[in-house]
Amino acid sequence: MNEKKSVYTLLDLPYGYSELEPIISEEQLRVHHDKHHRAYINAANSILEKLSGEMREEEKKNAARDLSFNLGGHILHSLFWPTMAPPGKGGEPGELFSSLVKKDFGSFHKFKDIFSQNAISVQGSGWSALSYDPNIGKLLITQIEKHNVNLYPVLPIIMVLDVWEHAYYLDYQNKRGDFIEGFWKIVNWYEIENRLGLLKGV
Numbered sequence: 001m002n003e004k005k006s007v008y009t010l011l012d013l014p015y016g017y018s019e020l021e022p023i024i025s026e027e028q029l030r031v032h033h034d035k036h037h038r039a040y041i042n043a044a045n046s047i048l049e050k051l052s053g054e055m056r057e058e059e060k061k062n063a064a065r066d067l068s069f070n071l072g073g074h075i076l077h078s079l080f081w082p083t084m085a086p087p088g089k090g091g092e093p094g095e096l097f098s099s100l101v102k103k104d105f106g107s108f109h110k111f112k113d114i115f116s117q118n119a120i121s122v123q124g125s126g127w128s129a130l131s132y133d134p135n136i137g138k139l140l141i142t143q144i145e146k147h148n149v150n151l152y153p154v155l156p157i158i159m160v161l162d163v164w165e166h167a168y169y170l171d172y173q174n175k176r177g178d179f180i181e182g183f184w185k186i187v188n189w190y191e192i193e194n195r196l197g198l199l200k201g202v
């Protein structure tokens with residue numbers, strides 16, 4: 001019988017390491033994907049292994065906290081990579097997305113501004129995320145500190161931007177705003193539209 005392995009694994013990127021240049025360099029993308037993302041996966045797997053054995057109460061508590069952090073890191077990075085596409089390959093904002101943006105933010109320009117400001121103002125390490133709440137049919141921009149603080153449980157994320165320094169430091173040093181401006185040139189609008197379509201059942 002083919003049993004499913006109960007460990008998390010690092011998937012390949014949906015594009016080549018140099019394909020996001022000049023916005024994200026090959027060196028930066030390799031470090032981010034192969035080192036940082038892999039480290040969260042390895043840590044989550046090792047915690048899961050420990051949890052299956054004997055542990056003291058205190059150790060269990062720390063393990064649960066660390067699992068939330070590392071698993072959050074894995075899930076968010078897994079959402080982040082397909083959010084991007086090589087320059088010129090990500091298309092334009094789709095119909096579903098555009099009509100929601102108009103309803104909830106007034107215009108694409110306003111949405112872009114709010115999302116960018118949200119990303120710039122993350123204190124320390126974190127993420128800017130766009131979620132869709134199917135219960136109220138609304139797009140919501142949220143901040144996620146580290147990988148898991150302020151993350152609304154079960155609110156599906158359709159677009160996410162990593163603003164940890166490890167995401168941009170090699171290319172942009174401390175200029176997070178320049179990295180964010182570059183991000184808009186490599187958004188994969190096809191992926192955003194697909195995610196939204198799945199949630200809206202169209």
Ligand SMILES: [Fe+2]
Pocket residue numbers: 032036077162164166167
């Ligand atoms: Fe990251």
